[in-house]
Amino acid sequence: MLTYKNVIGIDVSKDILDVFTLGNSAKPYKQYKNEIPSVEKWLKTIDKTNTLCVLEPTGSYSFVLMHYLSKFEIPFSLVNPLQSDSFAKAQGIVSKNDRQAAESLAIMGKSLDLPLYKYPATTMIKRKQLLLGLNALKKQQQMLKNQLHALSYQIVFAPQVVSALETTLATVEEQIQQLEEELIGLSDDETEEQLKLMQSVTGIGPKTAQLLLAATGGLQHFERTAQLSKFIGLIPSSHSSGSSVRKKGRITKKGNAALRSCLYMAARSAKRYNLACKDLYDRLRTKGRCHKQAIVAVMNKLVKQAFGVVRSGVSFDNQHYLKFV
Numbered sequence: 001m002l003t004y005k006n007v008i009g010i011d012v013s014k015d016i017l018d019v020f021t022l023g024n025s026a027k028p029y030k031q032y033k034n035e036i037p038s039v040e041k042w043l044k045t046i047d048k049t050n051t052l053c054v055l056e057p058t059g060s061y062s063f064v065l066m067h068y069l070s071k072f073e074i075p076f077s078l079v080n081p082l083q084s085d086s087f088a089k090a091q092g093i094v095s096k097n098d099r100q101a102a103e104s105l106a107i108m109g110k111s112l113d114l115p116l117y118k119y120p121a122t123t124m125i126k127r128k129q130l131l132l133g134l135n136a137l138k139k140q141q142q143m144l145k146n147q148l149h150a151l152s153y154q155i156v157f158a159p160q161v162v163s164a165l166e167t168t169l170a171t172v173e174e175q176i177q178q179l180e181e182e183l184i185g186l187s188d189d190e191t192e193e194q195l196k197l198m199q200s201v202t203g204i205g206p207k208t209a210q211l212l213l214a215a216t217g218g219l220q221h222f223e224r225t226a227q228l229s230k231f232i233g234l235i236p237s238s239h240s241s242g243s244s245v246r247k248k249g250r251i252t253k254k255g256n257a258a259l260r261s262c263l264y265m266a267a268r269s270a271k272r273y274n275l276a277c278k279d280l281y282d283r284l285r286t287k288g289r290c291h292k293q294a295i296v297a298v299m300n301k302l303v304k305q306a307f308g309v310v311r312s313g314v315s316f317d318n319q320h321y322l323k324f325v
Contacts (some may be wrong), residue, residue, distance in 0.1 A: 005050035009105030011098045012058045012065060020102035022110050023051075029099055033060065048074045054109035056081050070119035078112035084108060120217040123186050128214040130183045135258055137176050145168040181270075185209075188218050193313075194218060200315040201305045203270025203277065208262040217255040219311070223302040232259060236302050238295060260299070267298040276299050276321035 017032045017039070028085065032038045053064060053069060055077040056162030063128050069076045088104040089097055095103065108114070120128075151157050198209035213219075215232070222228045229235050233256075268278040277298045284294040309316050 004052040004109075006052070007106050007109040007153050008046075008052055008053045009107070009109065009290065010053060010055040010065065011100040011101040011105065012055055012062045013098065014061050016098070017065065018098040019104045020099065022106045023097070023117070035065065035067075036064055039064055043068050043072050043074060046074055048072060048073070052077065052109050052114075054105045054114065056084055056105070056246050056283040058264070058283070063129060066117075066119060075116050077109060078117045115221075118217065120220075120222055122216065123188070123191075124217055127186050127191075127210075130179050130186070131210055131214050132258075134176060137172055137179065141169065143174065144172065185231075191218070194310050197309040197313070197315060198306045200275055200309060201265065201302060202274040202318050203302055204306060204318065206268065207264045207304075208259075211256070211259045211262050212303075215259045219307060222307070227305045228307055229300050229303055232256065232263070232303065234248065234263075234303065236277060236296075263299045263302060264295065266302055267295050268270070268298045270302055271295065271298050273318075274298075274302070274305075275318055276305070279321070 009020045011018040017034050019030045021028045056077050078305050088106045197208050271281040281294045
């Protein structure tokens, strides 16, 4: 476990960064504007060799801070909001303000061995943004097609509406094509090899591979498959106490919802054609598990297989499973 002289908890909001420093600071609590000049000026004063920053990811509001922490090579950890909330409650904090939230994050960083966050490369960030944009545009595309289809069954309708929808659909489809071309242009040899290896897994197609690569930053943050499954939100919650309490809940769903949706569709194919996944699904169903539980197990299996081929650099062999049957 690394020890730092100073641990800084940062509560991020739209306009303000609430900062609490545990260490040799005469004034532990400060506030800074959540703007590039203010963040850059403050971070330049930090001793990066003896400081750890701890914050919760807050979507677009934390992008500036994370970018400049990475740029100035200041170690930082991202904490899941549920994790930090549980930690605060364990400290006896029931209702907290921004200062208390920052202080709680600092104490958390001082008390626990939190993993350091590796900021993704610029191309990986752009890839993720392009995939999210494409997903939004394709949803809009389908919605417009559905509206035009519904109007085609109307006996009385306004031609102006059809014209407007068709014009909008053409524009959306043009934008989809442009973003897809931009996504292809971002590819490099390493990315292409990772995508090729992921798609060698029976059941995983181009869309799932792209999302898995973008959402996980090329799998660089993960040492074990359990960490990856937990990040995606495929691990079931559980509660055990003594010898009588043994509860297992639903999957946590903490990660990327679009990725889980793609993995679900991939699992439907894998339970038929991926031999290891098919055996797993059939075995669980035979034991009385419902379809959803079995399909989540297959989703986890696919994630493990994708992780394995990328780490090993060896393409997936669907017949390899038979050697251990």
